Amino acid sequence: MTKISIFHPTKIAFLISFLFVGFQANAQKKISLDEDWRFHFGNAADVSKDFDYGKTALLHKSNVFATTIVNPKFVDTTWKKINVPHDWVVELPFVKSDQVEMDSHGYKPVGGAYPETSIGWYRKHFSVDKKDDGKRFELQFDGIYRNAEIWFNGFYVGTNFSGYVGNSYDVSDYVNFEGDNVIVIRVDATQYEGWFYEGAGIYRHVWLNVTDKVFIPSDGVFVHSKIKGKNATVTIETEVENKNLRPSNAVVYSIITDRNGKQLGKTSEQKVALSVNEKTTIKQNVNLSNVMLWSLENPYLYKVISVVKQNNQIVHQTKTRFGIKTVTFDAKKGFFLNGKHLKIQGTNNHQDHAGIGSAIPDFMQYYRVKLLKEMGSNSYRASHNAPTPELLEACDSLGMLVVDEQRLLNSSPEYIDQFKRLIKRDRNHASVFLWSIGNEEQNIQGNEYGKRIAQTLLAIQSALDPTRTSTYAADMANEFKGVNEVIPIRGFNYREFAVADYHRDHPNQPLLGTEMGSTVTTRGIYEKDEIRAYVPDQDITHPWWASKAETWWKLAAENDYWLGGFVWTGFDYRGEPTPYKWPNISSHFGILDVCGFPKNIYYYYKSWWTNEDILHISPHWNWSEKIGQPVEVWVNTNADEVELFLNGKSLGKKTMPRNSHLKWQVNYEPGTLEAIAFKNGKRLTAKVETTTHPVKVNAVADKSTVLADGKDGTVVNISIVDDKGREVPNANNMIYFKLTGDAKIIGVGNGDPSSHEADKCTDGAWQRSAFNGKCQVIIQAGKTVGDLKLEVKSNGLRSAAVEINQKK
Template structure:
């Protein structure tokens, strides 16, 4: 991924490799490595057990970050709501033996770094983490989703190995969905001179004029030195081609010892390239800090230039152009890896959504990983950036401040959401006061974006809804007439912060409670939800609605509905947990993209149902569609706008073909054929070449095909994977919401395998730091094996420790 390259004055090292990991225990001191026996808060560097520098962790498992230990656990049936809503993984207070994780890492710091300021940045730990370095307690961080840093300058060693220890406690949950456990995002070691740009210390605001953009640059510089300084900064703007397009310098400004100073500069760009959905142009601000003639820091900030506006009658505008919000809500887990997504998977998921026609992403219901926002910036995806919860007090307010300061330079972000469905307070005056405080904090840190909230309280206009700028509706069906509300609140922009909740299982066409499957006919949804076609038509008739975020883009672990065990994941997604499309995917693609779409379903393997009517449907944006069975036309029908076509077709084996027409001309065709028995495997990697950086991945789709190469839509063969060359398997999946197979196989000599689900499964391979040919082989009993080679290519490695 595109990380900030090492600068000579500011060094940022990735700390993802070389960690040791072991499960502790929430209620047994000895099984928690004697953690409490040593009175860890009584004396510095005297803690016993895993905290102590000389603790022997040689029998702990070596892991690389990001790491989610919850996804490695076996599924476990329980009546406890927290466990079933977290995907039946034994995490939480009822499971003390699997809810505490310990991490230890040794690293060196060079002697020549004495005199620098050193810190460690954690992008995210789930949850309630405590940090020690060399036995010194660095503090606690409660949130499982916000990024944070710890200064280690005073306790670091320059004459031997440093020992970093993290204890993550996932026994208390934050959400009602799968949240993972552990250090599931990146960790960084940062080295700066005493005078440097503060953490998240830049803020760029753009105002667009006729043929120009006026930029306001706000830069906070800190002086962590015992002497006062006279500091100047130079701010240089570079375009995406690397050309410097503008520069401005400040006058020297006095900064007292251990003080900070804010610099405000304005700079004009002529004929700027705007950040947009199809041309997401990014600029770089390079800030150079100078103490006299000496440069003390270089800090790089990525940003984009664009205008955004919400209109109460016409919806959302980007760069002056009306853009309907065609969004999705997503949680952050993925097949095979849980919440510990390599950076490439963040891009993979956004690419899949863009192909579908999605243009907006809601980070439900918590701050995202930084790399997700990088993917949205670079690929052109709007973002509703959401805080974990509405609340008051220093802890919650601190979490909100960190979210806004960290993310405010991302051009993809168009809305801040302060929370979601806080039923206990959203209608109250206390809720309103809390929302006002949170809105004030957001406006203080970023006055350029509006504030919203995901409310599921219908037409209620007091409480939180009366405070936020953009009224968020979680489900239009819940207790309100939106037309009346719009008439009563004509100055309030409105958006569907959450819609649909349509339930579908990929490749399944009848409800099956015993197996936990739901028909894919867009007919199943909870009482608050609606089918895709239903809500789309409702919103299309109301231009004052800016659009909506569909629940959800991908299936996610936990929150199993409408069934519980054996079902272990949600089924709301347009795609399953692997990113394999469901039928509804093509409904949205038909009306959200300009490409020609013709999708025919269900499959045509109905042996034993000869002569019985099969419900055949078509999603398309063609004007007319003709259906043909074994060469016989079953008639042509016009495609209704935002609708679908359906036929009752007596089953007979063979070929069912749809032909799409526009202006009387055939422009597309789709077929569903009765397939033969499983004959061989086919491997389809999403990329044939990846970086040899030890982090890049390729997602390899596996298809079960017959002798004619047709995917068998009901196949469930078990597939065994092997890898040779510079790479490793890191996860497998199949999108089956009731599969209890492992996503990961831990330990040497283990066999990686996964059963196909309705003809498909997936393996995720990751590079090492060696270039060469990475070969993946897939085998299944009685089938012809498949092999694919992925080239791992030399690249500029990000410096790591």
Template sequence: MKRICFPLIVLLATSCPGAEAVRAQDAPAAASEKGGGRERTNIDADWRFALGHAHDPARDFGYSTAPFFFAKAGYGDGPASPKFDDRAWRRVDVPHDWGVEVPFSSKAEANHGSRAIGPGFPENNIGWYRKTLTIPESDRGRRIAVEFDGIFRNGVIWFNGHYLGREHSGYSSSRFDLTDYINYDGPNTLVVRVDTSTFEGWFYEGAGIYRHVWLTKTDPLHIPQWGTYVTTTLQGADAEVTARATIRNEDVRARQFTVRQEVIGPDARSLATTQGAAQQLAPGASIDHSTVLPLKGAQLWSLDTPVMHQLVTTVLEGGAVRDRYVTPFGVRTIRWDPNTGFWLNGRHVKLKGTNNHQDHAGIGAALPDEMQVYRLERLKAMGSNAYRASHNPPTPELLDAADRLGMLVIDEHRMMGTAPELRDQLDRMVLRDRNHPSVILWSVGNEEWAIEGKEVGARLTKLMQARVRELDPTRPSTVATASNDTSGTATTTEIAGLNYIAQHNADAYHQARPDVPVVITEEGQTTTTRGIYFDDRDASHLAAYDRPPRPVESSSIEQAWRAIAQRPWMGGMFVWTGFDYRGETTPFGWPAISSQFGMLDTTGLFKDTAWYLKSQWTEAPMAHIVGHWNWPDRTGQPIPIWIYANADEAELLLNGRSRGRQKMPAYGHSEWQVPYAPGVLTARAYRSGKLVASDRVETTQAPQALKLSVERPGLPSAARDVAVVTVSAVDAKGRTVPVAADKVTFELKGAGRIMGVGNGDPSSHEPDQFLDKVAVDSVTGWEMADLDAGSAASGLPPLASLQWRDPFRWYPPGAGPATPQGFVLRARWEPSTETGATRRTLFLPRLSPGQRVFVGGVDVTAAMAPNGSGVAAALPTSTIQKSGTQDIVIVVPQGGEAALGALQDVGANGKNVAYIQSVSPAEPWSRSLFNGHAQVIVRFGSGSARPARLVATAPGLKPASVSLVPAR
């Protein structure tokens, strides 16, 4: 019988000073990793951001309208031009997801969370990001690149007005070399235009630069991005580490070098070292270097002991370090067996997995690194040991967290195909992630309905999996199929990934293809709402009792786990899903805005099905009552009560009187119908007749106070700067009220900021974030008229009597009008439709020391003040409150030639002269409790050591506060 054995794997390579852990965690702006000639700096902080427009260039800051745009090098226009004035734009740090900031709309795509984004919303689909970089003269001669972990979606990258390229996929990490366009010791402008007009998935995907950004500097002789690869084999208690590295010479001359490889243990001790012979590398050439290092008494990476090692690869030239590249990895073996499933380090492991998208309540897709850790910890608390990134490559930080915590991962490609763009995305996924010990399986596609049952599906599966084997022969690949088992993709895959056992004849497939291991890549798809025990379809709420989602071709979670557990040849199952997520509002449409498939809600609170899986997936005794006991309008009516327990028997008591003791069915639950009477329900779980666990729910009184619980405080690590806080309502006895729905207002005092709020309600339209709304109006359509000395000496000139012309019109040399000593500029401003704006600021260039400015006939010159590269003025209230078109006039009384030159320099095509920023102040942070709970996520700034205090208030309830201590 054929067995598929994949001996080891490793972890992602990153550069660092030496043998310490290397990933800069979550966006400290100054976070930097240096080693030899390599420097990798996080540049997440201090970007400028504004929304453009997908259809109207005038509202997209004039992008692509200037002469020679995309015709000649360096002619990037609009925000892509280094001359563009972005002072009116909002300051943001990335990762940033503007999708959670736009409102909900019944006209938006329900599958994408009904956010006003995507088709039909051109005003919200373009996001511009600009950042100024200073690169010192001392870096001349190095190779310098910007690396994006993820941009959603269709990012176009410009640098100093030069087009660098495009990243179409929102999930692929990308790299752009800046070296040839740098202004050393001067300002450098990095610009990203993001277009979310087209979706990739069928779920909420975010919008913007929603993953980290890095600036990497290397010697021309260096290891390229993802240029190392580590594998290991075990020989008894020892291991052999095969270390591979690609060395590239981007110099104009040949270079001689040697490569030193060193394995560093988890205690930072050197375990093995080797150094190769001297080699020479021609200009523009690359070479692969491979060596084997013995490892005595190797500590293995496992679920319970996720021990990490590091490979330090050093490139030396004449004794000088030219590059040092650190690759974290784990020593472990994996094996997929068609008869027994999955094996890790020679031990059988049933995969207890979940599928997950990448968004979280309050934050969207731009998760801080510690939220990746928090989410994995919540899944592990349920007993899960595996995670499928559905349906796209995850952020690198999620895999880092899986490595550290001991979580197995299916790493999934976005779309099937062998076209160059798709193959490049597949290659980048494998090269980036093949060193992670957590990754045990690649997936080249998911439910490709148009091809999965056809010959083309079989062909693409075979070709794509062969390509994966070229890059990583240590792991197999799968493709998840919807239903077809006898043709197409299921016939050529290395590992059969079956979505929903009720849609397949898995037994027949196993019999027909006994040499192919099988794993259930999706299962369940049950829909439940946390804390709801009777359907309320008007509110898009569904009872939490586990049941098949459809009459046919579906299973409850219990039915599914029973089927997998009873088949030893199945590798395991991945529940659809671990967390609820925005979009895919099955079985509802609007006004529902999130899915209900999760075992946990969008905030990470357990639903009752999570307790079922915990009863099946963990050993420590536990019992859980499905249901609360607050039913004042159902007195005497039967209430369904279930008990989940990993025990032989379960007993239910009401107010101390037993309602019966039942044998716990294998892979199931115990169930009672209990007429409601106020009091206490108690569950007792027994093993071999001995009480081992209990649970209770009781009737509570009305809410009296708020309570704050810090689920994830700041921890003693420079990276752990996120606090996750649960807010709940309690009665006079301090008991959580499970039906409370009070609206709670939050205030953070001291350091840090609130990132987002959520409550897990799948139909709540409350904001996730409360931020000032910033709108930017371009002031265009400029006209120019000459001024005589008399007109220039006083106030607003008589505009109606002036002769106007286009100040940006091009004339052949010598053919244009003479430049006047003074002139007046006029444009018309149509105020933004942004309602509630209380602050408007006009930003202008400085054309002349004596220039005067009028808005709507009001002289605002006295309010103008130096601001960055120009001047700015807060507009008076009378101007703010005016409606309709208003004139903006700039009077230049003297120095006309220089002033006109400055105007035409910054205002190419008339599109970059003036901007008005309108600000609508944010309302206080708030969220309604949903079935007694809500969540607040607090973020501390980089390096902050000051504590903060979160205060929660609600009408009629005693307020609560909690001290939050940032990481030190």
């Protein structure tokens, strides 16, 4: 058995200021630069429309001014005002096109074929406190899609090739203390990195880090632990760097606190001598007794405060949240968390959401993870790229395991650098339990190239994070070659039929379903529709390379050598429409749609992934055109037996097979379809009823109180109901939204994979049609304390209003 003991930190997103004796005011700052950017399209094919980029020399001299776009005095007042995170693609219209990859990217006009909407220029003006002269200044970009060239006050500072792994740049030499400081970024999205919707722009946070010149670098703390009984030895590895122009002495130590800030332990104060530009790592230990283990049920997080002192004054300190846990992968018995057997019940997910594309506010990460947990999922695979840091923070806090994945199986200097940055950024997160070195590299995964690349990446992972191991998502059957020869955890993308044979032939290699299922369903649709490109909302349709939910989950659930698996996917996502193309602009793979509304397959997984009492009937019971005709009725439940009734008449009792579902053929007549089930002697009931016509709009906010910080927000889900308050399952009325108060609507959606309505209503007239009874609006908070009011209206229906309290 391989036992991996894990322990974790998260980055802090705001100004760090800890009240310790001797701590200097303004010793360090972490300043958000998200607000007040200017944006303008460039052009990949016409330099005259790209601010002469490619014609004007920008790199022949430092601090290029004249009339170039990187000149701090360049006039950008007519440019569009935006805040980041920003995804410019979500605002573009849908375009029917046969261009390569257009279907995969959701029919948005971005990529090499659309030069006029594939280059974006950003400019940001800000001032710096003169009192900070002599400090170190660092620009931190959490994610820009993609190939971002960055200038600061006219000086070129670097290019970040990756659209998913962020980077930081020391700009201390270029800071202007007497006036504006100007960041200029050219973002080039003409090349894709994936075959799915990726968006474009500065779609994650931007920070200005101000520190002393003796400091802890970004991602310079690594926390891990060894558990013995109820106690743990916590090891804290702290990098310290000297950017002074002279040798410097410092003292380094760390404090561990509980989640409430109570001090539990402290290392000794270790002296360190640093030459100019030297970086060194200090390794220190703290013993903790009666530790609380991080688990799915109780995701307990400790804190490490790492401190650097000079002349008895604190000059830099960082705070890192971490969890203590053990992880075991056993080839015969399965997966264990803290010594307890756990079947991995995971979902794969891309990083976009209805209405907002890839520029997802932090509160939405918590909303999405919460929906997955409610379904019974315990693990999230970030497919197929480095996740947003705030997603990991949500998983740390809510109790969701994560497979953290490298974008490509490649060992060139560029991709090695990306892999190192990924591991150092994320290795302290309690939620991350497994790395993935890549996904479905068909050309190399089964040959010597793949094997050698995998060995190189695995060596890097082991050096930077010896507390974890790695998998690789291979779309290969019973084949032990290439990557599979060296990967510690064999990942299967589909090919579930070959897992048993592979285990027989390689009994000592743990097995994980990295992509499983891929049933395609359209919420609320029950007949195949090739015109509108819909598929039935039941576990019946899948691509040739995939399987139904019941096919893979029965195998995983009933065989201990399966660690478990990840469904493709938790949420629908933009792009990669299957089995259709246009008019589809998003996938059908999700257990939930792009808004997070459950499909019927949700209740299959929830039946077998939770201990809750589940009894669900589908389809709806509004079939006026089918009176007297047979309708196939599905019941998803984890009860022992179910009896079905139509208008009080029994249609028979059936025993519920584990990890399956029940079906009846029912001749339709309006009224009430009811199921009565028994689970361990407990009686459960569920029903669907024929509704009348729509009469009212209902609106429910995910939370009724938000912080007045300009970043928090809430999701409001809309349903259309009849005179008895029953949701009308085929209602598609147009819904209109009006928000009053200091807040804004940032997106709308309805889960329709063929809808070409706007996600962003740029004229301020927000609206969205319902799709099969539902739609959604996303609100982001302002900065003024007070009440917000969302009015929701539809012609001919009674309106609704949602009140939200905005507070400090």
